[in-house]
Amino acid sequence: xxxxLALYIxxxxxxxxHEIISRVPVILHTPLMSGSNFVHGIVLVxxxxxxxxxxxxxxxxxxxxxxxxxxxxxxxGYVVTERMLDMFKSSKGK
Amino acid sequence: xxxxMATLLPTIAKxxxxxxxxxxxxxxxxxxxxxxxxxxxxxxxxxxxxxTLATFAITGGDNLGLIIGxxxxxVIPTWLWGKKVAMTDMPQMVALxxxxxxxxxxxxxxxxxxxxxxxxxxxxxxxxxxxxxxxxIGSISMxxxxxAWAKLDxxxxxxxxxxxxxxxxxxxxxxxxxxxxxxxxKLEVPIIVAFFALALLVGVLxxxxxxxxxxxxxxxxxxxxxGLAVAxxxxxxxxxxxxxxxxxxxxxxxxxxQLMAKAMNRPISGVLFSNFGGGGQSAADIKxxxxxxxxxxxxxxxxxADKVVIVPGYGMAVAQAQHKIWELCKQLRERGKExxxxxxxxxxxxxxxxxxxxxxxxxxxxxIVDMDEINPEFATTDVAIVIGANDVVNPxxxxxxxxxxxxxxxxxxxxxxxxxxxxxxxxAGFAGIENALFYQDNCKMLYADGQAAAASLxxxxxxxxxxxxx
Numbered sequence: 368x369x370x371x372l373a374l375y376i377x378x379x380x381x382x383x384x385h386e387i388i389s390r391v392p393v394i395l396h397t398p399l400m401s402g403s404n405f406v407h408g409i410v411l412v413x414x415x416x417x418x419x420x421x422x423x424x425x426x427x428x429x430x431x432x433x434x435x436x437x438x439x440x441x442x443x444g445y446v447v448t449e450r451m452l453d454m455f456k457s458s459k460g461k
Numbered sequence: 462x463x464x465x466m467a468t469l470l471p472t473i474a475k476x477x478x479x480x481x482x483x484x485x486x487x488x489x490x491x492x493x494x495x496x497x498x499x500x501x502x503x504x505x506x507x508x509x510x511x512x513t514l515a516t517f518a519i520t521g522g523d524n525l526g527l528i529i530g531x532x533x534x535x536v537i538p539t540w541l542w543g544k545k546v547a548m549t550d551m552p553q554m555v556a557l558x559x560x561x562x563x564x565x566x567x568x569x570x571x572x573x574x575x576x577x578x579x580x581x582x583x584x585x586x587x588x589x590x591x592x593x594x595x596x597x598i599g600s601i602s603m604x605x606x607x608x609a610w611a612k613l614d615x616x617x618x619x620x621x622x623x624x625x626x627x628x629x630x631x632x633x634x635x636x637x638x639x640x641x642x643x644x645x646x647k648l649e650v651p652i653i654v655a656f657f658a659l660a661l662l663v664g665v666l667x668x669x670x671x672x673x674x675x676x677x678x679x680x681x682x683x684x685x686x687x688g689l690a691v692a693x694x695x696x697x698x699x700x701x702x703x704x705x706x707x708x709x710x711x712x713x714x715x716x717x718x719q720l721m722a723k724a725m726n727r728p729i730s731g732v733l734f735s736n737f738g739g740g741g742q743s744a745a746d747i748k749x750x751x752x753x754x755x756x757x758x759x760x761x762x763x764x765x766a767d768k769v770v771i772v773p774g775y776g777m778a779v780a781q782a783q784h785k786i787w788e789l790c791k792q793l794r795e796r797g798k799e800x801x802x803x804x805x806x807x808x809x810x811x812x813x814x815x816x817x818x819x820x821x822x823x824x825x826x827x828x829i830v831d832m833d834e835i836n837p838e839f840a841t842t843d844v845a846i847v848i849g850a851n852d853v854v855n856p857x858x859x860x861x862x863x864x865x866x867x868x869x870x871x872x873x874x875x876x877x878x879x880x881x882x883x884x885x886x887x888x889a890g891f892a893g894i895e896n897a898l899f900y901q902d903n904c905k906m907l908y909a910d911g912q913a914a915a916a917s918l919x920x921x922x923x924x925x926x927x928x929x930x931x
Contacts, residue, residue: 370587373696373704380692380705383486384712391493393724393806393831396717396813401555402492402502403713404684406485408509408558409706410565410691411532412478412516413698417572418528419520423579426572427524431531433568438535440562440687445506446543447554452498454820457827 398455401448408441470518477515478702484508485706489713495826512702535561548821549778552810553613556680559687560606563599566690570596571657573697578648586645588697593641595693597660602686604664609680612668613810621669627734630666637663667733675732677811678721682729685714724806724870751887754905756914759881760921766843768799770835772874773819775809776849776884782911783822786848789919790824796926802828803835803845803872805853836873845877847898848911849884855896866894880904883914 391399414437418430485508491501513532520528539558546554570592577584584592611617623629637659643652671679688710695703722729763769771790777783790800802819809815816829830838839845847854854874857864874880875898882899884906898904907914 370585373587376701376704377692377708380708381712384489384688384709384714385716387486387490387493387709388713388716392495393812394804394816394826394829395493395495395498396721397551397555397809397811397817398498398502398813399489399492400681400684400714400717400811400813401551402505403489403688403710403717404555404559404562405502405509406489406505406706407562407684407688407691407710409481409485409512409703410562410569410687410694411509411535412512413569413691413694413700413703414565415513415516415528415532416520416698416700417569418531419523420576421524421572423575426575426579427527429568429572429575430524431527433565433572434528434531435535436561436568437565438532439539440535440558440565441509442536443539443543443554443558443561445502445509446540447546447551447558448492448502449499449506450543451548451551451817451820452492452502454817455495455498455826456820456823457495457825 395455398448398451401444401451405441405444405448408437408444411437411441413437470521474515474519475701477511478700481508481512481515482702482705484511486709489709548818550614551817552677552680552814553610555811556606556610556613556683559680559684560603560610563602563606563683563687563690566599566687566694567596567603567657567660569694569698570599570690571653573694574644574648574653575650578650578653589645589648591693592697593644593656595690595697596657597637597641597663598686599690599694600657600660601664601667602683602690604661605668605686606664606680606683608665608668609671609676609683612671613676626666626670630663633659633666634663671732675727677807677814678718678727678729678732680811681714681718681721682733685711685718688712688714721807721812724812749900749902751899751906752904754881754907756907756909756917757921757924759905759907760918760925762844762879762881763793763798763918764796764922764925766798766879768801768842768844769793770801770803770839770842770845770874770877772803772805772845772847772850772854772872773808773815774805774848774850774853775815776851777911778809778815778818778849780849780911782848782915783818783824785912785915785919787819787822787824789915789922790828792919792922800828801830801835801838803830803832803839803874805832805850805872806870808850808853832870832872839873839876842877844879844881845874847874847880847882848914851884851896852894854898855894856901857894857897860897864894874898875901875903878903881907883907883909883911885910 414433421430488505491497640656692707
């Protein structure tokens with residue numbers, strides 16, 4: 368990937384992150400932190416690719432660790448966020 | 462276009478990553494409104510599953526057993542743990558999962574560096590710099606989050622300080638940066654090992670001196686760190702989904718950290734480089750006395766009130782009193798009283814944590830009001846019930862310049878006609894500061910455990926009118 372192209376992606380993604388969170392009410396800060404914590408669990412995908420390419424025992428061990436930790440981030444992050452958001456109900460609803 | 466499998470699969474995978482990135486962004490956006498939040502996380506979850514499946518397609522079965530084993534090892538315990546963890550323990554849980562993400566990013570960095578050494582490949586300087594920086598940030602985020610988790614989970618002394626600590630930390634950080642710079646010049650295994658050891662140490666050293674009150678800001682900061690680390694390692698691995706998702710979280714996390722720090726009136730630098738609490742001033746200039754009240758008298762105050770505002774703090778959650786409080790509120794609502802919950806931005810242990818705890822007890826979110834919105838309303842409030850909150854309702858934050866909490870935004874509970882404070886004993890708050898509110902004429906102290914107090918208020922209320930909701 369061209370360095371400048373990557374820089375554009377970095378910048379645009381940063382603006383997006385800044386924009387979508389700036390309208391968040393305080394009541395959702397904790398679930399949102401938890402939700403964004405889940406989203407960076409996508410690191411799992413990078414770790415999977417790294418482990419797939421690993422050919423020495425050391426590289427395999429590091430890759431294994433990376434995949435396990437990334438999977439933990441994604442799975443744990445999803446469960447707790449979903450549990451929290453499941454509880455938000457309006458008195459006007461239902 | 463050539464349609465053989467070797468080119469088709471990577472294209473499908475890239476397209477899946479693109480869809481996943483869009484789902485993440487839409488998901489986070491939906492999580493910014495209580496009405497759509499639930500859909501948001503499900504959407505992001507679909508993106509994650511899609512991206513993972515696509516990755517299986519392009520890795521083509523290399524080390525497949527190891528990958529599946531590692532995923533199972535990561536998913537099963539965290540899933541089970543996340544399902545049963547108590548809502549009060551959520552902040553440290555988020556810290557721990559975040560630390561795992563940071564560790565994963567650091568592992569990618571380590572793996573790539575080792576690979577470059579073994580194969581003798583010469584990556585571009587940009588790739589190397591981002592691999593090193595991502596590994597540094599990821600390592601700090603991992604070890605720092607683990608310390609934050611241990612502290613919030615009560616497994617470690619609240620603070621650990623020694624003379625000259627900041628200079629020592631700075632020195633370790635500079636050495637770590639120097640090692641990182643050496644790695645960018647020339648990759649060597651011993652330096653890689655030393656670099657990671659020191660990077661992990663930096664995270665530990667940074668977090669050790671920080672007190673529990675500041676921990677939410679730190680967790681949020683590490684959350685942003687992990688996002689950045691994931692984005693940088695995403696460039697190294699040439700996977701756009703990691704760059705986009707990581708960067709979105711990094712930027713959002715930084716903004717969230719600033720919002721929290723602002724709500725606590727603590728600059729981020731103050732959180733990281735100084736110590737909180739400690740030498741508070743004496744309570745010499747607070748006049749008056751604390752006036753106790755019985756549950757029966759408190760119940761009649763509630764009975765006569767038209768508008769009641771509940772001010773919950775973390776103490777309420779510790780006492781698990783939120784269910785009983787909500788029961789009391791339902792009774793008051795049956796009797797036609799207007800009920801609101803006033804939430805300080807840092808009530809609980811993270812901004813919004815209190816909302817989660819109240820939601821767990823069944824309180825509808827439209828009864829829950831933010832500080833800025835509720836503060837003008839206290840003047841027309843008949844009774845304010847403070848339960849488990851202390852520093853966030855302390856008027857000295859506005860009046861006493863020598864107070865450590867001076868300048869912190871507070872809930873203006875003191876303006877209500879009557880204030881009932883439910884409290885176990887006469888002790889000072891989390892920051893060890895006397896609360897001037899408790900000594901005010903319109904303030905009465907109901908000394909009891911939160912749950913017991915809420916229950917006896919309910920009982921007394923029923924006795925007044927025989928349990929009828931009229």
